[in-house]
Amino acid sequence: MCLLPLMAWADEPRIDPHADLLYRQALPLLQSADTQSSTLSLNDRPSEKDLMSQVQALGRSLEPAVNLLQKAAELNHPVAQYRLALHYITYLPAAEISSAVCPLLDASLHQGFAPAALAVEGWCPNLREQAGYRRALERANSQASQFAAYYPQPAIRLQCLRERPKGLAMQWGRQRDFQAEVYRLLASVDRVHRTQYFQKAVDINGCATAQRHLISLN
Template structure:
C-alpha cells in the first residue's frame, strides 16, 4: 500500500505525465515526412552551391534555381500532407520553406499557423520562427506555456534531430546566403531557455544560465555578465 506521502507525490506527477503523453505522431504522417527528407537534403545541398552574390541575368544560376524548385516541389507536397495530419516536425519544415521562399508579406499568414501548431506539440525549433513572424502569439501566455512544456517531449523528438533553422542565436557559426544553420536538440533547447529569459524578468538569470550550461550560448552569457 502506498504511504500518504508517496500517494501525494504521485498525484503531483500526474499533470506532467499527462502533458508528456498527449503528443501522438500519426504513423502515416511520419511516413510522409520521412519520404520528404531525401528531397529536402538534395535541395539543401543545391542551395549551398548557389553563389552568395549572384550576377544579374546569370543563366547558369537561373538553371540552378529552377532545378532547386523542381526538387522542392515533391518535398513540399509531402510536407503539406503530413502537416494536415498534424505532424509537428513536418509543420515546422513546411513553415521554414515558406519563411525562406515566400514574399515577406505572405510569410506570417502561411507560416504562423504551422509554427503555432508545432510548438503547441512541444517541438522546440518552431519557437524561433514565432518570435520573428508571429508577434501576436509570441506575446501571449500560451507561447510561454508552450516554451516551458518543450522539455517534456525531448525523448519523443530526439530521433528528428538535427534540424535546420534560419538563425540560431546561441550558435557562433553565421548563416551564409540561403544556407540554414543545423542544430542538435540541445542547441534548440538552449534557444528555448534564451527566449524564456527574454520574456520572464523574474527568472531571467536562471534561464540564461541554463542556456549557457547546455551549449555555451554566447548571447545568454553576455547578458549574465552584464547583470552581475
C-alpha cells in the same frame, strides 16, 4: 496517483504513423535541396538575375517534398509543420509569409517541438503575446527527448551559435542547441528568473547570446 502515468502519457506528442511516413519520404528530397542551396551560397558573386533563377529552380525541385510535407502537416505532424513553415519563409513573397507560417509554427510549438519556438520569435510576434506562449516554451523543453530522433534540424539563424549562416544555407542544430534557444526565449518572457534561464542556456551549449546577457546583468 494511478492516474498520473495516464495524464503524463496524454500530454506527450502523439504522431500519426502515416504522417510520419510522409515526413520520412520527404527527407531525402529536402536533404538534396539543402546540398543545392549550400552550393549556391559558395558561388562567386552571381548576378541578381542568375541568383533568382537558381533559387526559383531550387524551389521547383522541392515541389515533391513540399507536397509530402503538406500532407503530413494536415495530419498534425509537428516536425513536418515546422519544415513546411521554413520552406514558406524561404520561398514565399515577404507579404505572404506571416499568414502562411504562423498557424503551422503555432501548432508545432504547442505540440512541444522546440525549433518552432525560434521561428516564432522571428516571424510571429503576435503569437508571443498569447497567454499560452510561455507554457508552450516550457513544454518544448520538458518534451525534448520525445523528438530526439528528429534531430538535427535546420534553422534560419541559431542565436546561441557563434558562427553565422552563409548565403542561402540553413544552420543545423542538435537537440541541445534548440533547448538552449528555448531557455533564452524563456528568459525574455520571465524577467524574474531570466538569470537562471540564461545560465541554463549557457550550460547546455555555451550559448553566446545568453553569456553576453549574463555579463551585462552582473
